[in-house]
Amino acid sequence: MKTAERQFTTISGVPIEPLYEPDPQLEPPPPPGEFPYTRGIHRDMYRGKLWTMRQFSGFATPEETNRRYHYLLAQGQTGLSVAFDLPTLMGYDADHALSEGEVGKCGASVSSLEDMEILFQGIPLGDVTVSMTINSPASVLWAMYLAVAEKQGVERVRLSGTLQNDILKEYIAQKEYIFPPRPSMRLVTDTIEFGARHTPRFNPISISGYHIREAGSTAVQELAFTLRDGIEYVDWAIERGLAVDEFAPRLSFFFNAHSDFFEEIAKYRAARKIWAQVMRERYGSRNERSAKLRFHAQTAGCSLTWQQPYNNVVRTTLQALAAVLGGAQSLHTNSLDEAYALPGEHAVTLALRTQQVLAYESGVANTPDPLGGSYFLEKLTLQTEEAANDYIRRIDAMGGMIAAIDAGFPQTEIAGASYRYQREVESGERTIVGVNRFQSADQPIELLQIDEASARHQEKKLAALRERRDNGQVRQALAALERAAQGTDNTMPFLLDAVRAYATLGEICDSLRSVFGVYQETAHL
Amino acid sequence: MTRPIRVLVAKPGLDGHDRGAKVIARALRDAGMEVIYTGLRQTPEMIVHAALQEDVQVIGLSILSGAHNAIVPRVLELLREQDMGDVKVVVGGIIPDEDAEALKRQGVAAVFQPGASLDSIVSFIRSAVPVEL
Numbered sequence: 001m002k003t004a005e006r007q008f009t010t011i012s013g014v015p016i017e018p019l020y021e022p023d024p025q026l027e028p029p030p031p032p033g034e035f036p037y038t039r040g041i042h043r044d045m046y047r048g049k050l051w052t053m054r055q056f057s058g059f060a061t062p063e064e065t066n067r068r069y070h071y072l073l074a075q076g077q078t079g080l081s082v083a084f085d086l087p088t089l090m091g092y093d094a095d096h097a098l099s100e101g102e103v104g105k106c107g108a109s110v111s112s113l114e115d116m117e118i119l120f121q122g123i124p125l126g127d128v129t130v131s132m133t134i135n136s137p138a139s140v141l142w143a144m145y146l147a148v149a150e151k152q153g154v155e156r157v158r159l160s161g162t163l164q165n166d167i168l169k170e171y172i173a174q175k176e177y178i179f180p181p182r183p184s185m186r187l188v189t190d191t192i193e194f195g196a197r198h199t200p201r202f203n204p205i206s207i208s209g210y211h212i213r214e215a216g217s218t219a220v221q222e223l224a225f226t227l228r229d230g231i232e233y234v235d236w237a238i239e240r241g242l243a244v245d246e247f248a249p250r251l252s253f254f255f256n257a258h259s260d261f262f263e264e265i266a267k268y269r270a271a272r273k274i275w276a277q278v279m280r281e282r283y284g285s286r287n288e289r290s291a292k293l294r295f296h297a298q299t300a301g302c303s304l305t306w307q308q309p310y311n312n313v314v315r316t317t318l319q320a321l322a323a324v325l326g327g328a329q330s331l332h333t334n335s336l337d338e339a340y341a342l343p344g345e346h347a348v349t350l351a352l353r354t355q356q357v358l359a360y361e362s363g364v365a366n367t368p369d370p371l372g373g374s375y376f377l378e379k380l381t382l383q384t385e386e387a388a389n390d391y392i393r394r395i396d397a398m399g400g401m402i403a404a405i406d407a408g409f410p411q412t413e414i415a416g417a418s419y420r421y422q423r424e425v426e427s428g429e430r431t432i433v434g435v436n437r438f439q440s441a442d443q444p445i446e447l448l449q450i451d452e453a454s455a456r457h458q459e460k461k462l463a464a465l466r467e468r469r470d471n472g473q474v475r476q477a478l479a480a481l482e483r484a485a486q487g488t489d490n491t492m493p494f495l496l497d498a499v500r501a502y503a504t505l506g507e508i509c510d511s512l513r514s515v516f517g518v519y520q521e522t523a524h525l
Numbered sequence: 526m527t528r529p530i531r532v533l534v535a536k537p538g539l540d541g542h543d544r545g546a547k548v549i550a551r552a553l554r555d556a557g558m559e560v561i562y563t564g565l566r567q568t569p570e571m572i573v574h575a576a577l578q579e580d581v582q583v584i585g586l587s588i589l590s591g592a593h594n595a596i597v598p599r600v601l602e603l604l605r606e607q608d609m610g611d612v613k614v615v616v617g618g619i620i621p622d623e624d625a626e627a628l629k630r631q632g633v634a635a636v637f638q639p640g641a642s643l644d645s646i647v648s649f650i651r652s653a654v655p656v657e658l
């Protein structure tokens with residue numbers, strides 16, 4: 001193929017100057033730990049505490065995933081992160097007709113409290129922090145988690161972890177929604193309110209740009225849409241009657257760690273700065289913990305290639321380094337085989353070792369924001385901040401994020417960016433090593449296979465559960481939940497009662513569907 | 526004048542990751558084809574019904590979740606039942622080599638794995654569909 005003329009732009013298309021020099025107009029940011037936290041939220045950063053190494057993991061049955069968790073903890077992983085399968089994400093039980101072929105394929109299958117009990121068997125929830133990637137039915141799965149903690153005898157105040165629970169980015173990017181936006185936002189607000197009152201160490205939401213970026217957005221779009229989503233959640237919680245500093249310290253964020261090294265670091269620094277200003281100026285927050293943006297980072301799944309899969313280890317290492325230099329609080333590194341399948345044990349171990357090498361051998365964790373003061377990075381941080389604030393103002397002018405989603409605005413912006421990028425790859429303007437340049441024959445790698453036995457196992461367990469439980473109690477709990485959903489009560493206590501009675505995820509979501517309806521999107525090409 | 530090739534781009538299963546489907550739909554449209562995009566979570570029945578209504582020559586299925594072995598054979602079976610065996614079915618997504626071979630043996634015209642170029646997909650469809658005057 002022809003080699004196109006080299007373009008000096010970031011992967012998102014931002015032009016890069018031939019040289020960056022001292023700019024007297026550009027004021028250097030305050031030290032780490034000081035407002036607006038551009039250089040990091042702590043004065044000592046990783047000297048005080050390393051980031052949490054948290055590998056997103058889940059496959060097949062809860063029994064098999066539980067074994068993987070014990071393995072990862074034994075390998076030195078410091079937190080858990082649960083991946084659920086598609087039926088669970090969409091609020092269907094494993095034995096639903098639409099679950100056929102999908103059970104356990106993209107994560108662990110969890111249809112009831114019984115499955116959640118198995119998932120965390122032998123894992124003390126008072127000591128291990130757990131992140132759960134679940135969105136539309138997040139409050140249901142969180143209720144199951146809280147019920148498992150009760151059974152383990154762990155007090156709620158000791159529970160620490162994160163619920164993803166970010167429904168807005170589902171309408172924008174990942175498309176795993178069940179209910180329409182407004183009732184969904186009510187459920188999210190219920191969890192934020194419940195968390196503020198009962199689980200002071202648990203993050204009830206992880207406001208996520210990761211999936212926006214995976215859907216093909218630019219770095220600036222990822223940043224702007226995520227922070228504008230954050231503003232939307234804050235508005236709803238305040239509308240509910242909470243004071244900003246009651247819940248904002250527990251809002252957490254989740255960003256992509258993509259391939260353009262400096263652009264990513266600039267993105268994380270700009271994120272902290274914008275959020276701190278939003279908290280102080282837009283909401284009058286006086287608690288510095290509200291203003292400190294904490295984030296998890298995951299390396300970019302969409303950057304992994306099917307061709308020459310070992311190159312993915314190198315990509316992931318550089319992306320993880322960007323996240324660390326950008327001041328992430330926790331990190332997931334993708335495994336080399338993830339362009340094909342969920343990771344096998346060998347691959348996931350190598351991904352974890354990548355983080356350990358960065359943390360313990362590379363020296364990059366020895367001082368906070370080691371790139372601070374770089375002429376280039378400081379300029380790029382400022383440009384990123386300005387471009388993101390432009391988008392935020394446009395969405396404000398539309399009447400907020402739900403209005404923007406209704407109008408298809410973020411969806412169309414992302415689709416445009418994604419198509420432009422693909423065209424650049426196609427024309428050779430963008431090089432992807434091993435795909436459109438430097439091709440060679442692939443070495444086959446060993447892959448994790450998930451067969452239909454998981455589905456049959458889950459179906460059998462569900463049938464036995466429906467037989468064994470007190471079905472009268474289940475019906476009562478679901479009826480009470482429906483009444484709560486029709487009114488304005490916080491739904492969390494009703495969800496807790498329903499899961500304790502072993503109502504299944506599908507039954508609970510059906511009850512909520514009957515009240516809230518289901519969402520159908522208009523496709524924006 | 527020749528009639529443009531009509532393609533139904535469909536996203537079956539529970540997965541919502543539609544980046545690929547949308548990029549392909551735009552690329553086929555830019556190549557002069559008439560593209561109907563079904564949107565998300567289409568059952569095989571809905572897809573074949575739409576293909577019949579829209580009188581398409583090609584169905585493109587985008588599947589990333591690993592559910593292809595449950596979904597694709599069902600689409601092929603329904604097409605045969607409807608006497609629509611001449612509609613070309615192409616599949617794109619995360620399809621392991623051995624599954625791709627098996628799907629082709631069952632009647633899938635082509636499987637495009639990650640990294641396949643838009644150009645190769647356009648060219649394949651052009652070559653696979655007989656020209657209608």
